[in-house]
Amino acid sequence: MENRIDVSQLMADIRMRANAELRERAFDRGNTPEFSDAELFDLVERVLRGAVDDADRKVLLLSEILAGNKDVTLEPSARLTSHRPVVGPFIVFVKRRLLQPLTQWLYEYSMDNFRRQAQINRILFATVQALAIETARLRLELDAAHDSASKRGSGAA
Amino acid sequence: MKLACVVQRYGLEVVGGSESHCRSIAERLAAHHDVTVLTSCASDYLSWKNTYPAGASAVGPVRVQRFAVERPRNTHRFAELNNIVASGRATADDEAEWFRENGPQVPGLLDHLRAHGREYDRVLFWTYRYSPSYFGVPLVRDRAILVPTAEEDPVIWLRSVPEFFTLPRGYVFLTPEEADLVRSRANAPLPPSCVIGTGLETAESVVAGVSRPGPFVLYLGRVDPNKGCETLLRYFQQFVDREGARVQLVLAGPVFMPVPSHPAIVPLGFVDEATRAALLNSALALVVPSPYESLCIALLEGWNHSRPALVNGRCRVLKGQVMRANGGLFYGNATEFATALRELLDRPEMATQIGRQGLEYVNQQYRWPTVMHTLETFLASS
Numbered sequence: 453m454e455n456r457i458d459v460s461q462l463m464a465d466i467r468m469r470a471n472a473e474l475r476e477r478a479f480d481r482g483n484t485p486e487f488s489d490a491e492l493f494d495l496v497e498r499v500l501r502g503a504v505d506d507a508d509r510k511v512l513l514l515s516e517i518l519a520g521n522k523d524v525t526l527e528p529s530a531r532l533t534s535h536r537p538v539v540g541p542f543i544v545f546v547k548r549r550l551l552q553p554l555t556q557w558l559y560e561y562s563m564d565n566f567r568r569q570a571q572i573n574r575i576l577f578a579t580v581q582a583l584a585i586e587t588a589r590l591r592l593e594l595d596a597a598h599d600s601a602s603k604r605g606s607g608a609a
Numbered sequence: 610m611k612l613a614c615v616v617q618r619y620g621l622e623v624v625g626g627s628e629s630h631c632r633s634i635a636e637r638l639a640a641h642h643d644v645t646v647l648t649s650c651a652s653d654y655l656s657w658k659n660t661y662p663a664g665a666s667a668v669g670p671v672r673v674q675r676f677a678v679e680r681p682r683n684t685h686r687f688a689e690l691n692n693i694v695a696s697g698r699a700t701a702d703d704e705a706e707w708f709r710e711n712g713p714q715v716p717g718l719l720d721h722l723r724a725h726g727r728e729y730d731r732v733l734f735w736t737y738r739y740s741p742s743y744f745g746v747p748l749v750r751d752r753a754i755l756v757p758t759a760e761e762d763p764v765i766w767l768r769s770v771p772e773f774f775t776l777p778r779g780y781v782f783l784t785p786e787e788a789d790l791v792r793s794r795a796n797a798p799l800p801p802s803c804v805i806g807t808g809l810e811t812a813e814s815v816v817a818g819v820s821r822p823g824p825f826v827l828y829l830g831r832v833d834p835n836k837g838c839e840t841l842l843r844y845f846q847q848f849v850d851r852e853g854a855r856v857q858l859v860l861a862g863p864v865f866m867p868v869p870s871h872p873a874i875v876p877l878g879f880v881d882e883a884t885r886a887a888l889l890n891s892a893l894a895l896v897v898p899s900p901y902e903s904l905c906i907a908l909l910e911g912w913n914h915s916r917p918a919l920v921n922g923r924c925r926v927l928k929g930q931v932m933r934a935n936g937g938l939f940y941g942n943a944t945e946f947a948t949a950l951r952e953l954l955d956r957p958e959m960a961t962q963i964g965r966q967g968l969e970y971v972n973q974q975y976r977w978p979t980v981m982h983t984l985e986t987f988l989a990s991s
Contacts, residue, residue, distance in 0.1 A: 457962050459935045462952075466938065470948040477944075501941065505923065508761060515697075526696060552685070563688065567695060 471497060499582050507578035514577045526566055526573075610730040610988065611643045615722075617713055617739040619648040619673055620661065626906065627736040627758045630783075630807055632668075634733075637808075637981050639670045645729075646673045647721060649713040649741070656681045657713040676717035686710060695763045704769045708743040715741055722748045731988060733781070737773065738764050746776050753777040754991065759791050760901040761925065771796040779991040781805055781984065783904035786926040803987035806904055808977030812913040813886065824954065825857040825875070826919065827892035829885065829907040832864040832876065837898030837921055842869060844946040849873045851947070855954055858896070861888055889914035894937070894953050894960060902926045909975055912936050912967030917960045919949055936967025 471494065479487040487493045518524050534540035534547075552559075616631040623629070631646070638644050646668070650659040663677045690707045693699050699707065718741050726732060726749035734742040737757040746753045755777040759765055774795035780802035782788040792799050826845075832838050838860075845858045846869065860868065860876045861884070868876045880888070889895070895911030897920040908930060911918055918937030920927040922945070931937040938953065940946040953960045973979075 455962055457935060457959060457966065459932060459937065459963065462959075463938060466948050466952060467945060470942075470945040473948065474942075474944045505941075508766075525698075556685075560688075563692060566692070570696060 499586060500579060503579040503582035504575055507575045510578060510581070512574070512577045513581055513584075515574075526570055611728065612638060612645070612988075613726075613729040613732045614638075614644065614646045614735070615718070615732060615741050615745055616646065616648050616735040617741055618651055618654060619646050619675075620652060620668060623652055625654060626904075627756070629906075630756070630758075631733075631735045632671075633807065634984065635671045636669055637977065638984075641985070644671055646671055647718055647741075648673065648675055649715045649718070650675045650677050651713050655684070663717075674721070676715040676721065678712070679714045679716055682710060682712050694767060697766070699767065701769060704767045707764075707767070708738070708740055711738060712740050719744055719748065726752070731778075731991075734777075737770075743773065746773070750776045751778060754779045754781060754988070756781045756783075757787070757791055758783060758903040759787050759794075760903050761790060762901045765790065765794055770794055774799070779987070781987070783807070784926050784929060786929045787903045790925075801987070801991045803983050805980050805983050806975055807906060807909070808980040809909055809913050809971060809975050810977070812889070812910075823855070823857065824893040825859045825891075826894050826896045826950070826953075827888050827911075827916075828858065828860045828862070828896050828898070829889075829910070830862045832860050832862050832866060832868065834866050835901075837900050838866060840921075841896060841898035842874065844940075844943045845874065846871060847943055848947045848950055852951070856893065856950070859888060859892070861885060886914070889916060892916055893957075894919050894964075897921065897927055899927065900924050905930065908937075909971055912964070912971045915961075915964040915968045917953060917963035917967065919946075919953065934967050934970035936963055936970055938963075 472490075474497070475487050475490060475493045478484050478493070487496075534543040536543060614631055614635045616628055618625065618628050619632060623632075635644055635646055649657065650661045650663050651657040652660045657678045658681050659678050661675050663675050666673050666675065687707075687710045690699075690703060690710055693703050694707050722732070722745050729749075729752060731752050731754050732745075732749045733754045733756060734746055735756045735758065736742055737746075737755060737759060742755065746755060753776065757774075757780065764770070771794050774791055775797045777800060779800050780788070780791065782791070782802055782804045783806050785804055788799075788802060788804060828838070828841065830836060841858075849856070849871070854873045857873050857875055860874070861880045862877075863879050864876055868874060877884075889911060892911075894917045895907065897905055897908050897911075897918060899905065900921060900923055902924055903926060905920075905927060908918055908920065908927065912934060918931055920931050920937055920939045922928045922939030922941045928939050931939055938949040940949050
């Protein structure tokens with residue numbers, strides 16, 4: 453077909469322009485002088501975007517390390533119980549049949565926000581993981597550079 | 610071949626994506642095979658209340674065997690289970706209970722598969738997340754063909770799913786991205802599969818367009834936060850607030866969320882087929898903001914009318930479809946949305962050409978003879 457348009461090329465151009473606009477906003481009005489460097493901005497954007505895009509697909513190390521720690525676990529579902537031995541079942545019945553329907557609107561509102569919070573946590577964990585990987589990589593490169601420099605130093609001596 | 614199609618709901622009034630897909634396929638298979646649809650008596654996917662009579666009937670050319678739903682969904686308990694599942698803390702029992710409560714609970718259908726499943730050459734199951742498929746596939750796994758309609762939502766991450774994905778004899782996928790997703794989750798290499806998508810009839814070019822003041826982008830379907838509409842409305846408002854009302858957003862579908870009162874945002878509510886076609890013929894582009902899809906039929910419909918698409922690039926299926934078709938643009942944030950929309954507005958010839966490329970892709974991949982040929986070949990060989 454004549455004049456066929458390659459969407460991947462077009463999207464690369466659109467993304468470049470969108471990134472330039474975003475950088476300008478973040479630099480000029482966002483009080484982040486580091487973003488005056490376009491190359492640095494692109495690297496930062498790539499790391500953060502990669503973390504966000506893959507957040508749902510990854511086993512996150514931080515989640516695994518924290519697993520089972522009740523202090524950092526969201527517990528959105530209300531457990532309807534009573535500690536009273538005799539009237540307990542009646543109290544639970546009243547809670548379930550009367551109080552729960554009355555507070556349904558609050559429950560649904562909270563649930564929606566808990567879901568959003570859980571998703572934000574996941575994205576933040578993914579971002580921390582991406583940054584930790586970058587740091588670890590730099591650490592390894594730095595160690596290798598030190599090693600080779602010290603070898604060169606001892607060889608010269 | 611003697612075929613059974615298992616699906617959660619079935620009927621002319623049932624408009625869900627996987628249910629419509631099942632009906633379209635079953636009706637076409639019935640032209641060459643002995644086809645029975647095994648389904649529930651429910652028409653509503655939220656309550657699963659019995660509305661159709663149980664027993665045998667016919668819907669068009671297809672024999673339908675309906676089974677009563679044992680009990681409607683306990684919505685409160687289901688909401689609780691959803692939260693447990695979404696939190697990633699579900700036990701095996703919680704997961705089994707989630708699949709039961711997701712419903713519809715049709716023990717008669719499962720008994721039928723136990724007693725008569727071996728009388729069918731193949732049993733096709735639609736949508737892994739519903740109870741008839743989840744509990745039915747293991748009963749006839751040597752002849753089960755699963756049409757999973759899998760999406761990247763929390764259910765795919767349940768711990769029982771990888772094992773379940775190893776059970777069927779074969780798979781019918783809607784997109785290559787869906788196949789990749791299921792493959793990545795299964796505990797073992799997948800059995801033979803094919804990718805069919807769905808079929809479309811040629812759009813009527815004689816349908817008149819609609820008259821609106823200026824260009825508009827069109828959203829088709831339920832206006833619902835789960836479909837990405839909250840984000841779409843926010844991005845679009847930012848765009849028109851910054852650039853002026855150069856374009857309108859027309860929402861054609863039932864509304865399930867607050868829509869801001871804004872002169873550039875036009876919620877039409879439910880529209881009939883003729884209006885839908887007229888809107889598609891007149892729109893600048895079709896916008897698809899959904900974060901989760903296994904196949905977006907609205908996207909294919911847009912291309913069927915030569916409309917370019919503007920889709921949520923965070924959804925792998927949508928992005929993959931757009932890239933393969935060369936039929937649209939995608940966005941990952943508000944700035945990309947604005948840049949891509951500006952591109953479509955400022956370069957109408959480019960937009961028209963991208964729409965044409967989308968139509969060309971539909972002509973190659975998504976006409977019924979092509980789709981059914983792929984499926985028939987697969988069923989004969991699997």
